[in-house]
Amino acid sequence: MAKKSAPLPPLAPVREIDRRLTAAEYYHACVGRHPATIQAPREIVCVVEGELAEDAQIDWQAALDQVATANPGLRLRLHGQRRQAGWRSDGQMPRVRWLPDQQWDSHSNTDAEFIYATPLSLEEGHSCELIIVGRKKLQIIFRAAHAVMDGAGVIHTMCELFRAIRGEPLLGTNATYSDVELMRQVASTPAGLKHFRPPSVTGQSQGTAQGGLWRRFTLPGPQPHLVPRIAHATAEYIRQSSAEVVRIAMPINLRRHVPGILATTNFTSMLFLDIAPKETLEDIKRKLQEKLERNEETNYPEILELIRFLPLPWLDRIVSLNTKNYTRPRFMESAVLSIGGPLKRSMLSGGGFRADTLFGLPQVENTFLAIVGFQGKFEILIGMPHIYASNGRFEDFLEFLKQRLQS
Numbered sequence: 001m002a003k004k005s006a007p008l009p010p011l012a013p014v015r016e017i018d019r020r021l022t023a024a025e026y027y028h029a030c031v032g033r034h035p036a037t038i039q040a041p042r043e044i045v046c047v048v049e050g051e052l053a054e055d056a057q058i059d060w061q062a063a064l065d066q067v068a069t070a071n072p073g074l075r076l077r078l079h080g081q082r083r084q085a086g087w088r089s090d091g092q093m094p095r096v097r098w099l100p101d102q103q104w105d106s107h108s109n110t111d112a113e114f115i116y117a118t119p120l121s122l123e124e125g126h127s128c129e130l131i132i133v134g135r136k137k138l139q140i141i142f143r144a145a146h147a148v149m150d151g152a153g154v155i156h157t158m159c160e161l162f163r164a165i166r167g168e169p170l171l172g173t174n175a176t177y178s179d180v181e182l183m184r185q186v187a188s189t190p191a192g193l194k195h196f197r198p199p200s201v202t203g204q205s206q207g208t209a210q211g212g213l214w215r216r217f218t219l220p221g222p223q224p225h226l227v228p229r230i231a232h233a234t235a236e237y238i239r240q241s242s243a244e245v246v247r248i249a250m251p252i253n254l255r256r257h258v259p260g261i262l263a264t265t266n267f268t269s270m271l272f273l274d275i276a277p278k279e280t281l282e283d284i285k286r287k288l289q290e291k292l293e294r295n296e297e298t299n300y301p302e303i304l305e306l307i308r309f310l311p312l313p314w315l316d317r318i319v320s321l322n323t324k325n326y327t328r329p330r331f332m333e334s335a336v337l338s339i340g341g342p343l344k345r346s347m348l349s350g351g352g353f354r355a356d357t358l359f360g361l362p363q364v365e366n367t368f369l370a371i372v373g374f375q376g377k378f379e380i381l382i383g384m385p386h387i388y389a390s391n392g393r394f395e396d397f398l399e400f401l402k403q404r405l406q407s
Contacts, residue, residue, distance in 0.1 A: 008185050011174040011260055017072045017089040021147070022180045023304040025266055026085060026312070027319070029078065029122055029147035034316040038210055038326055039365060042146040045115060046154045047106060048348050049357040052136050056352025061096045063164035064130050067157060068093050070172040073264030074157065076148045077125030083308045087148070091125015102133045106357075107216045109364075120145050130161070138353065146266075151340055151360055152253050153264035159347050166350035175263045179254055180300060183269060186257050188295035193272055198334045199242035201234060201367045202384070202393040205327050209386035212364025215398060219378040219405055226378065226405075227339055228284040230369060233404035234335055235275040235284075237397055246275040249333035252297040269297040272333065321365060327387055335367040342373030380405070 021029065032041035052058070068074040077091035097118060104111050120127055120143070128144035142158055149157070160170050223229075227250070235246040254267040261267070271291055275284060291297075307315055321329060340360065348355040355374075362368035362383030370381040382401070384394050 008177055008182065008258070011258070011262075012176075014173045014176055015070075015072055015089075017076060017087055017176075017265075019178060020084075020086045021078075021308070022178045022266070023307055024179060024269075025087075025147045026308050027315070028145070028266075029085075030312040030315040031320055032316065034313045034320065034322070036322040036324075037316050037320045038322055039320045040116065041120065042363070043116070043120065043143050044146050044149055044151055044154050045141065045143045045361040046151075046158060047357075047359055047361070048140040048158060048355050049106065050138060050140075050349065050353055050355040052138055053352035053354075054136070058165055058351040058353060060130060060132055063161055064094055064096060066164040066170060067160040070170040071157065071160060071264050072173060073148060073153065074128055074144075075125065076122075076127050076265075078122035078147075082311060085308065085312075091127060094126075094128045094130060097129055097131045099131060099133045100135050104133065104139065106139060106359075109214050109361075112361075115141060115143060115361075122147060128157075140353075148266075149264050150253075150266045150268040151251070151338065152255060152267065154360070155340060155343070156262065157264050159343075162348050162350045165353070171262050173263050175258070175261050175265075175267075178265070179267045179269065182254050182257060182267065183298040183300040186295055186298040188298040190299050191272060191291070191296045193274075196245070197330065198247040198332070199238055199244045200331070200388055201238055201335055201397055202388045203241045205329070205385075205387040206393075207387055207390045208327060209390065210326060212383055212385040213389055213394065214362050214364055214368075214381055214383035215394075216359060216379060216381045217398075217402060219380060221342070221373060221376045221378055223373075223378055223405070225281075225285060226371065227337065228281060228288055229405065230337055230371070230401070231273060231275065231288075232281045232284050233401055234337070234367075234369070235279075236404070237400050238334060239277065243277050245277075247333045248273045248275065249336045251336070251338045252292075254298065257295070257298065269300075271297040326385075329366070329385075331366050333366070335369060336363070337369045337371075338362075339371040340373070342375065342378075345375040 072089035075089040075091045076087045127148045131141040133139035231248045250271045251268045252271045255261045358374040359379035362370040362381045364383040368383040
C-alpha cells in the first residue's frame, strides 16, 4: 500500500543534526528515568576482542575524535521536553576509558558491571563511550544510549574507528532524515497482528530475584538460514510446556530500503513472526520471506506519536518494569531475536590490532537472542530475566538451543 509522504532528500554528507526525537527514540530515552523503575537505561554495547602487536601504539582518542567529527550521531544532546524534545549534535566528544588491568572472560555477565560504571547522559550530550580493556589482548567495547544509536549504527561507528586507525578516509554520515520519515516513504502491507499474551520461553515466572543474566557460545560458520532455525528451535522448546502460538520479535535494519545510506542513528523497526503449533522450519522460512517482501516492518502506527505528549519519567513508569510488576511482566513477544553481520575481520583490525571476535550484549528484561556473524563463526548470546531463568531453566534452554543449532 502506497504511503503519502514527501520524497526522502538525497544522500549527502551530514556534519550536524538538529531534529525532533522520533517515537522510538523517545521510548528508548525514557527507560530508567522513573524512581520506581528497576530497569537500567537502555544501551547498545558492542565488544571486539583481539590482540595488539608488541610494538603497536594506537591513539584511540584521536581516532574516536575523527569518527565523532565525521558522524554527528556520536555528539547528540537531548534538549526540550515532550513533543519539543529534540537532538542537537552539540554534545560532548565521546571519551575513551582505559582499563588495562580489568579482568573479564566475556562469556557471561559475571564481572561485566565495569562496562556501565560511567553513566551516560543524554541531556549532557554524553551519549556514548569507548572502553579499552587489557594491554596486549584487548577487549574494545563501545557503548551507546539506544535512544541515539541502534546496533547497525554501533557497527558503523566501530568500522569508522578502524578506518581512522588505518589512516583511511572515513565514510561519515549521509542521511538527514529519521527512521519514521523513511518508514512513511516505503510502501508496505500491515502485519495484521492479533493481540494476545504469547507464552514465555521457560514457562511461568518463579522467584523474586530482580534483573537477569546472559551467556555466550560460538557456532562455526557458515550457518545457512540461521534466523529461521533459531526461531524454529525456540518455538520447539516452548512446545514442551505450551501449545499456544509463539511470537518472535525481530529487529529489522531499515537501511535495507535505501542502498548506500550511512548513519549511526536509529534505523531499526520490529517485525513479528507468529509460529503456530506444527509449523515446520520450511513454513517459518516462507513466512519470514513473505513478511520481508511485504515490508511489514515499515508499517508505522501513527498512534505511537502520542507517547511524546508524556514526560519521559511518566512514560517510563507506564512501560518499564518496577518493584510491583516485575514478577508478572506482560510482553508482546515470547523472545526477541536480533542478528548482525556477517562482517570480515579486516573491517575491525588495523594499527597492529587484529580482531578475532565480535559480539553484542543482549538485553535481559525478556528472553533476548543476539547473534553476530564474524568471518567464519557466529557468536550467540542469550539474555533472560532471573524470574524465568531460575531453577535450571536457563541452562536447559541454552543446552537445547546448542544441540539444535549444532546438529
